[in-house]
Amino acid sequence: MNDKPLILAVDRNRRNLELLAQFLDKEGYQTICAASIEEFEQALSGETEIGLVLVDLSGFDRQIWEWCERVREKQIPFFVISPKQSAAIQQESLAHGARNMLVKPLVIRELLGIVRGLMGTPT
Amino acid sequence: MPQERLLTGIPGLDELLDGGFIPGRAYLVRGGPGAGKTTLGLHFLATGVANGEKTLYITLGEPAEQIRTNAKALGFDEKSIEFLDLSPTSEFFTEIQTYDIFSPAEVEREPTTQKIIDEVTTLKPQRVFLDAMTQFRYLSADAFQFRKQVLSFVRFLVEQKTTVLFTSEGSEAAPDDDLQFMSDGILNLSYSDQKRTICITKFRGSGFRSGYHSIRLTSAGMEVFPRLQPDAYKRVFVPEPVSSGIPALDQLLHGGIERGTITVLSGPSGVGKTTIGLQFMKEAAGRGERSVVFSFEEDVELLVRRCHNVNIPAQTMIERGTLSLLKVEPLKFTPDEFAYLVRQQVEQQQTSIVMIDSVSGYRLAVRGEDLVSHLHTVCKYLANMGVTVILVNQTKAFAGEYQGTEYGISYLADNVIFLRYFERYVNSQLELRKVIGVLKKRLSDFEKSLREIQITRYGIKISEATPEIRGILSDLPQGGKAPERDKL
Numbered sequence: 001m002n003d004k005p006l007i008l009a010v011d012r013n014r015r016n017l018e019l020l021a022q023f024l025d026k027e028g029y030q031t032i033c034a035a036s037i038e039e040f041e042q043a044l045s046g047e048t049e050i051g052l053v054l055v056d057l058s059g060f061d062r063q064i065w066e067w068c069e070r071v072r073e074k075q076i077p078f079f080v081i082s083p084k085q086s087a088a089i090q091q092e093s094l095a096h097g098a099r100n101m102l103v104k105p106l107v108i109r110e111l112l113g114i115v116r117g118l119m120g121t122p123t
Numbered sequence: 124m125p126q127e128r129l130l131t132g133i134p135g136l137d138e139l140l141d142g143g144f145i146p147g148r149a150y151l152v153r154g155g156p157g158a159g160k161t162t163l164g165l166h167f168l169a170t171g172v173a174n175g176e177k178t179l180y181i182t183l184g185e186p187a188e189q190i191r192t193n194a195k196a197l198g199f200d201e202k203s204i205e206f207l208d209l210s211p212t213s214e215f216f217t218e219i220q221t222y223d224i225f226s227p228a229e230v231e232r233e234p235t236t237q238k239i240i241d242e243v244t245t246l247k248p249q250r251v252f253l254d255a256m257t258q259f260r261y262l263s264a265d266a267f268q269f270r271k272q273v274l275s276f277v278r279f280l281v282e283q284k285t286t287v288l289f290t291s292e293g294s295e296a297a298p299d300d301d302l303q304f305m306s307d308g309i310l311n312l313s314y315s316d317q318k319r320t321i322c323i324t325k326f327r328g329s330g331f332r333s334g335y336h337s338i339r340l341t342s343a344g345m346e347v348f349p350r351l352q353p354d355a356y357k358r359v360f361v362p363e364p365v366s367s368g369i370p371a372l373d374q375l376l377h378g379g380i381e382r383g384t385i386t387v388l389s390g391p392s393g394v395g396k397t398t399i400g401l402q403f404m405k406e407a408a409g410r411g412e413r414s415v416v417f418s419f420e421e422d423v424e425l426l427v428r429r430c431h432n433v434n435i436p437a438q439t440m441i442e443r444g445t446l447s448l449l450k451v452e453p454l455k456f457t458p459d460e461f462a463y464l465v466r467q468q469v470e471q472q473q474t475s476i477v478m479i480d481s482v483s484g485y486r487l488a489v490r491g492e493d494l495v496s497h498l499h500t501v502c503k504y505l506a507n508m509g510v511t512v513i514l515v516n517q518t519k520a521f522a523g524e525y526q527g528t529e530y531g532i533s534y535l536a537d538n539v540i541f542l543r544y545f546e547r548y549v550n551s552q553l554e555l556r557k558v559i560g561v562l563k564k565r566l567s568d569f570e571k572s573l574r575e576i577q578i579t580r581y582g583i584k585i586s587e588a589t590p591e592i593r594g595i596l597s598d599l600p601q602g603g604k605a606p607e608r609d610k611l
Contacts, residue, residue, distance in 0.1 A: 016224040023225075056224065081224065105226040 005051030012059030132170030135347030360509030419484020
């Protein structure tokens with residue numbers, strides 16, 4: 001059991017995952033990645049405690065919302081990353097329990113601000 | 124004390140820059156695709172290599188290997204040029220290296236600039252060519268950040284005592300005004316209507332030649348042909364008469380045509396204009412002087428044979444170096460390139476007489492530009508250098524009303540010699556004969572009479588003054604009297 005909570009990044013694009021992990025690691029957070037629904041499920045079922053989930057909707061079908069519900073059931077905070085500004089997506093994100101919706105491309109400073117707000121500054 | 128200059132390795136361009144670039148500055152090369160920016164940069168770096176300097180080519184677009192291949196094909200020593208290849212690799216595509224979660228400005232700016240700093244700090248180059256600077260725009264979040272980034276980058280390079288040449292792919296959609304303001308000099312390359320030009324619009328701390336100048340891109344790189352400025356050239360000479368070697372003609376001209384003057388030889392086709400010009404050259408060769416004919420119409424072999432047929436030993440003169448017959452293909456050269464050829468003959472070969480045969484042929488070379496201004500430029504340059512200029516001007520009419528010169532070049536002429544056909548009875552036979560006269564002579568008086576001229580295998584023969592010839596300027600000239608018996 002790892003005492004340090006992890007950030008789970010979910011993205012179809014592996015390069016995006018690399019970049020997210022790279023920037024978050026640089027700030028002291030540990031990150032695990034999921035590039036598919038299966039990997040997402042596997043990460044949620046693991047023993048490691050997850051402190052935050054980032055979900056990039058691009059490339060996923062509506063099944064992704066089902067998994068967002070599971071994250072909510074586990075009382076893990078998460079927010080959704082959308083390819084475009086969309087009121088419909090924002091409403092659906094909030095309805096499924098997301099704390100927020102961010103629009104790509106993300107500004108790193110903003111992302112880090114949100115992460116710190118939810119997880120605190122890493123020791 | 125002349126300021127230290129960095130040669131570009133392109134002689135014409137160095138001339139436009141008053142000797143070359145000032146070291147430790149940043150210069151912008153602008154132009155569309157295919158204009159020659161990369162070629163210019165390679166010249167710049169290769170010249171540094173030849174001078175024992177360290178050089179660095181930073182490429183953000185084209186892969187370094189491709190540039191090396193092109194540089195080698197152009198004859199540059201590409202192995203001595205250091206390359207920093209920051210162009211995208213194929214892995215970026217094959218391994219789905221594309222991303223969209225962050226902007227390129229945040230992902231790539233730091234690694235890119237760090238690589239450049241590392242390379243420059245390690246190599247300490249004296250010359251840097253960066254192709255293209257506009258790529259940095261994509262690494263900046265906004266215009267202000269782009270400007271600050273470029274300014275600080277250029278300052279970093281200049282503080283290393285580096286001279287920077289960077290390119291811009293500016294267009295109407297993505298203007299590069301900010302780069303123009305930031306640079307110490309701007310070179311604009313353009314390509315339109317089958318014509319390539321370079322134009323310098325900025326050069327801090329130095330004079331430069333403004334205007335558009337011809338460029339040629341060849342398999343040996345870039346050539347620049349500065350537009351000729353006659354006033355910049357002066358040579359001390361005595362305006363003494365240049366003899367034709369034919370006493371009657373010299374008498375007509377009161378001694379000959381003077382050095383540093385412009386003479387128009389005018390007349391219809393086949394009347395002997397070229398032969399008269401070559402006669403002056405034959406006489407000059409006898410004094411050891413060199414002449415050049417720029418022939419736009421006849422091939423050299425044909426000219427040599429024609430000369431031989433009229434007792435002008437052109438081949439011998441060529442072998443001795445006192446004559447050069449240059450065939451100029453009208454559509455091959457721009458006016459600036461032709462002026463460059465002329466300058467080479469005068470400044471490197473001590474030429475005394477230049478003949479342009481003919482003005483019509485030269486007009487083709489000008490191709491839509493102003494014939495008179497270009498011809499004026501070349502002729503005034505030659506005159507300033509003490510060269511005797513002969514312009515062959517073919518009139519359209521075989522007979523009829525006289526037209527001394529066409530194309531409005533008569534103002535340019537210090538001397539006008541004209542030849543005409545006329546009818547004459549010789550032993551009861553009506554024959555077509557030729558007559559020569561002088562219409563204008565600035566530096567001395569001239570004989571007002573007309574003389575018959577014959578071009579034979581023994582050379583040119585000119586008769587004594589022929590008072591009975593009349594009607595030259597207004598009608599078909601006639602001479603002599605019909606014998607009485609013909610009136611039966």
